[in-house]
Amino acid sequence: MNFQQRKNKILAQLASRGEVDTRELALALDISEITIRRDLNRLSDEGQLYRTHGGAIPVDQPPLPFQFTHKATANQSAKDNICRKAAATINDGDIIFMDCGSTVFRLCQFIKNRKIKVITNSMPVIQALQNTTVSLNIIGGEYDAARQAIHGSMAIEHIARYQAHKAFIGVDGLSAKGLFAHSEKEADMALALAHHSHTTYLLCDASKINKPSYLHFAPLETVQTIITDAAPDQLQYCKKKGVKVITV
Amino acid sequence: MNFQQRKNKILAQLASRGEVDTRELALALDISEITIRRDLNRLSDEGQLYRTHGGAIPVDQPPLPFQFTHKATANQSAKDNICRKAAATINDGDIIFMDCGSTVFRLCQFIKNRKIKVITNSMPVIQALQNTTVSLNIIGGEYDAARQAIHGSMAIEHIARYQAHKAFIGVDGLSAKGLFAHSEKEADMALALAHHSHTTYLLCDASKINKPSYLHFAPLETVQTIITDAAPDQLQYCKKKGVKVITV
DNA sequence: TCAAAAACGATCAAAAACGATCAATTTATA
DNA sequence: TATAAATTGATCGTTTTTGATCGTTTTTGA
Secondary structure, eight states, rough: OOOOOOHHHHHHHHHHHEEEEHHHHHHHHTTTTTHHHHHHHHHHTTTTTEEEEEEEEEOOOOOOSOOOGGGTTHHHHHHHHHHHHHHHTTTOOOOEEEEHHHHHHHHHHHHHSSEEEEEEOOOOHHHHHHSSSSSEEOOOOEEEEETEEESHHHHHHHHHHHOOOEEOOOOSSEEEEEEEEEEHHHHHHHHHHTTTEEEEEEEGGGGGBTTTOOEEOOOOGOOOOEEEESSSSGHHHHHHHTTTTEEE | OOHHHHHHHHHHHHHHOOEEHHHHHHHHTTTHHHHHHHHHHHHTTTEEEEEEETTTEEEEEEOOOTTTTTGGGGHHHHHHHHHHHHHHHHTTEEEEEEEEOOOHHHHHHHHTTTTTTTEOBBBBHHHTTTTTEEEEEEEEEETTTTTEEEESSHHHHHHHTTTOOOOOEOOEEEEEEEESSSHHHHHHHHHHHTTTTEEEEEEEEEEGGGGSEEEEOOOOGSSSEEEESSOOOGGGGHHTTOOOOEOO
């Protein structure tokens, strides 16, 4: 019974019972308490658990540093359906842009075994796609911790050096007037991505449809296709402007 | 019973039982423990299993994202001492470059409460410094998953747009001939960082001193200061070339 | 607030695992 | 067959892991 095995058992019990106790563990694993304490301290250093007097409790933090922990659960299945359709439009060999929204992030799971090149400013995307068959290009510039993404003029310049087949972007709101973002930074990024790709796809769940938001930054025609779970009749104005709508 | 046969048996047992034990394997395969240990180390190098004290366990999911999980334990205290000194040279308001080595990474812990700007191509560094008082700038370009860092010509161009007060770089080897790297990518990055900073610091633990390595890429004078735990008499040639040596 | 009990970590010692080194053996190659 | 190269095993000093002791810190409850 070495450390690795004990580690597994300790973490397993922590996950199932929500707590561990030094004495119980020592008894259960047939090993001295001092060793258990050393194990717990070590795991605490590794950030695997939170040490208490007498044992340990789970870390409530997300184990993965870059994640959409909160947003990821909202409208998850709708977003997944949207992203499944989006992934179906991608061909092997494509070069695609992905922006830093939570919707676009969920595209990762559907493309991780594809042979494509992804250019992105989103840390969660980078993490999700590292060590996959996807080739990654990271947009450089100033890092915005709140958005877990890279923004700024260097980022815009970086994008301008590339040309992609497809761009996948998200927005904060959408109406007949056009696209809305909740920051200038994100608006600038979305525009740059759209301008340097052949086709721009807007991934947008129903909760954002016909919800003008903070900043109106682009006309609807900036994108070529909208993929959404909203009812088609909510987006009739798109047809008039030549924007294709795919409903999931 | 050659290595290939043993490899199959070891991996088979690992898959079925979830663990292997050096002594048991030696007994079961009728071969000495030292050979088993050599096998396990070799398979560990190949990434087929994860070595533990006394045996091995399967490699499960990709380990923790963006961490120097394996290297981080090697020479850790020496590296920490080096980085403590390095951090002492940094002033509030400084703009610094950090490269993607495991030594330089350990600098993070000492600067995370400083008011400085860090420009880096290293994912572990970005992760360690996000949500701290440090302002982050990420070097853009093609992502190299093996090194957890960004390399390539875009990265070099990105660096050229900035000018930093200090650059902190690591190398794979160091001798009177100069600096050695284990890839051209890392060499190019180190040179670019050095050229666009006022002062370049080489962080280098004793294990790399006077160890010419794969690629000789720059003369010693490329850096202005070496911070190391090696004995000063091992680096007497530095003085002649005007390179300052700080010993921890 | 104070005292007893529990948990804790520093220190030391023993056991196990380990790797460097060198010799013996096997395998490959000329 | 002779030679070189690779593999394997034995020895031995080193490192890692583990447990016991004991003084200190934290918790608990009167």
